[in-house]
Amino acid sequence: MEGSSKSTLRGGREGRSRSYGGHAMISYQWADQKLVLKIKESLRQKGYRIWMDVDHMEGSTLQTMAEAVQNASVVLVCMSERYKLSQNCRSEAEYAFSLEKKIVPLLMQRAYKPDGWLGMIKGTKLFFDFSGKYPFDQKLTDLVKELGEHGKTQQLTDEIDVGYDVMVTIV
Template identity: 35%
Template structure:
């Protein structure tokens, strides 16, 4: 039942993981699975703004195949967005993704997803200390999304520096 549902949703990891890196989405979203709901909303908005994204959806096994897909996703990306919260900073899997991103010289855009010290405490601190982050968590004046509108605009500007949006993907909301 689960396999059938995942296949229908297009999220099943195929046995043949050979991926054409040139056809992978230009944006890889790295996040800790506990914040998946918020990150899915971010992915949806980025895609409406014209940027195809790849993110690992779910904790449904996958093992080495999942790690291989994540590896290919990072290597094929033009830019990696790191959605950092306290759990992200303590996650071995997220740390592996950051290390691969850095070692493959991919541009990193860190999003601070909750109030925390910057750089984050722990092993991730020395790595992230070199990057400017976008404070992406203030909801005071914006109930529609988790993030302030001006911060999403800032994110789009940073992404645009590395990759142009796909005009065919842009929805009316993001034409301006």
């Protein structure tokens, strides 16, 4: 968990800076990397913690991918025909599905209609079309609304009356 941790007067507990349920993981096929990097940077600028393989791959690929899914509060599945054909992409998406993670589908290929295992994962979920059919900024705004606080970094701040005419602020 990223962020600082500060001990303070609070009945023996600590105040912490933490993220809301983990990061947003982007699961994509490398052919879409240029657009995915643009999405990643745009979300980071809006305060989201983004996990993407280009930043975090080390050691065992399968272990790193599994931990990324396990620690995610949301998984962005970047759908395309190449994504569907990739065994690594399938593993990430199916693992997220099996862990009942929030999955947000992003359409990367114009007019692509997911079927088979990818169609099942997409199901009836709302998806966001980043294929170029619509303006990028419009789709990004829609995506941010859907993500809400999932993957967003927040400071927890509490004020507590400790009964000694002293107010303690925990940051």
